[in-house]
Amino acid sequence: MESKPEQKKDAVYNHLLKRVLAGHAGERFPSEPELSKQLGVSRVTLRSALQRLAAQGLISRSHYYGTRIASTQKHSRRILVVHDAAAGDAITEYIFMILNTFEHHLRESGYSVENTTYTFLQSMEKISKNFCGVLLFGAALNGWEPFVKTLRASHLPVVYIREDHNCKVTSIFSSVGADMRRAWWSGYEYLFSLGCNRIGTICSEDARNKQRLGYTCKELENALKKAGSMESAKLIKPIAHKDFTSGLTRLVRDEHPDALYFYSGYLAAQSYAILKECSLKIPKDIAVLAFGSGSSLLTPSMSAVDLGYRHWGIAAAELLLHLINSQEQQPIHLTLPYTINNKESTLCYKLKQ
Incomplete structure (x- = not known):
């Protein structure tokens, strides 16, 4: 007798949960079409189970990097955004466009996002304990090199928004930007x-x-x-x-x-x-x-x-999720198109x- 839809979703969820618990951080799942074929269920049923696992912080879902077993627990699924923007600032207007899509994309993947400026940063220890990744704006331009050095020592995954043409920070952190x-x-x-x-x-x-x-x-x-x-x-x-x-x-x-x-x-x-x-x-x-x-x-x-600043936000979110869940060590640099x-x-x- 065929299971009712909700029972089938629960069965798929439990199967995938066992797979997650038996796997290791960064391990990649097959693609949705392949996985739904393996399990003999529709993609709608499969997605329901994957969404539950993502909401629990057990997997990370990314358009570019696929579905992976998360390396962080739910209590530490927080992303810190550090910038130096001020409302009405002609130079940093782009930050708000990027953050809109960045935050939306990460929240859909079960992460929370907290924004701050360099002025309010005091304890690197608190950042390391409370966050699992960092999105960085403008550090190379505003005299915050000591913070960059300390952030590097924390070994947190970092994505730098490369809005400037030549930036030394890109030799240290992964980045997203344009030519x-x-x-x-x-x-x-x-x-x-x-x-x-x-x-x-x-x-x-x-x-x-x-x-x-x-x-x-x-x-x-x-x-x-x-x-x-x-x-x-x-x-x-x-x-x-x-x-x-x-x-x-x-x-x-x-x-x-x-x-x-x-x-x-x-x-x-x-x-x-x-x-x-x-x-x-x-x-x-x-x-x-x-x-x-x-x-x-x-x-x-x-x-x-x-x-295409809004695309920068999506790309930055995808890249940061990849770094968090794959524990990639070498910087990755994405150069996006303009029109x-x-x-x-x-x-x-x-x-x-």
Whole structure:
């Protein structure tokens, strides 16, 4: 006599539970199709049992790395996220996009996530006792090298978000990021293809530009000259956040660029009101392109070199789960793709071609 659905789910769960208890940390299960065939049950029934085991902290489920026996008990299934973000910070806006998908993905796998900043870190011993993995932002950029050294000594699995171009932390920890230098230059190539030849570049100070984009202002100027865009080479403007309104106003009124390329989506969004005050219409009078992420909520919608930050969150979660459950020792580095997200803020120029 065939079991009722709930009885069948319990039977599969008990079978897999015995398998987990008899196995070892990091041991990988067969794929769902293969396992359901072995057990003679549907994938719906199998998933129900796997979800119960994941919720109990006995297995880890990952799209990239499959299902593995967990190496941690439920009480220590906590992930620590360390960052230096402040609300409204143009440099660290990306953190919130990444964290959204990172936290969601880990909670679905039975983990909890706690956020903190470097300021509140005091005891490495407490971190080692209470957390089984760490997601790290910005440590190489903000004078927290001693913390990085101590974290390395703890032997906790760590994934570093590689938003900067060249980062020494990646020689120590696994990382997720993009080829920032190539991605940044692709924005110019896109604007060139639309016929823009007086591109105003809104960037940061040299140290930050070099870290994030791979260029100092002088190096960027030389690269634009080499590409034949002499006018754009003259319009590279590092503008401090506090001087953003006045600096951008002077640039558009004095230099008359046909496009603006912002190293931050946050600043690009702020430019809309400033350009309106200058009686400039986007994109009729001037094109706007952001680096990192754009927005469909603005009018006109904002074009961007889209780094896909939400995908970074998923990839970071998958990688951290893999490190926790496989006890991988060598750093793993994931370089994710970027895209040109063509929206209305550059549409006028595209139509001219």
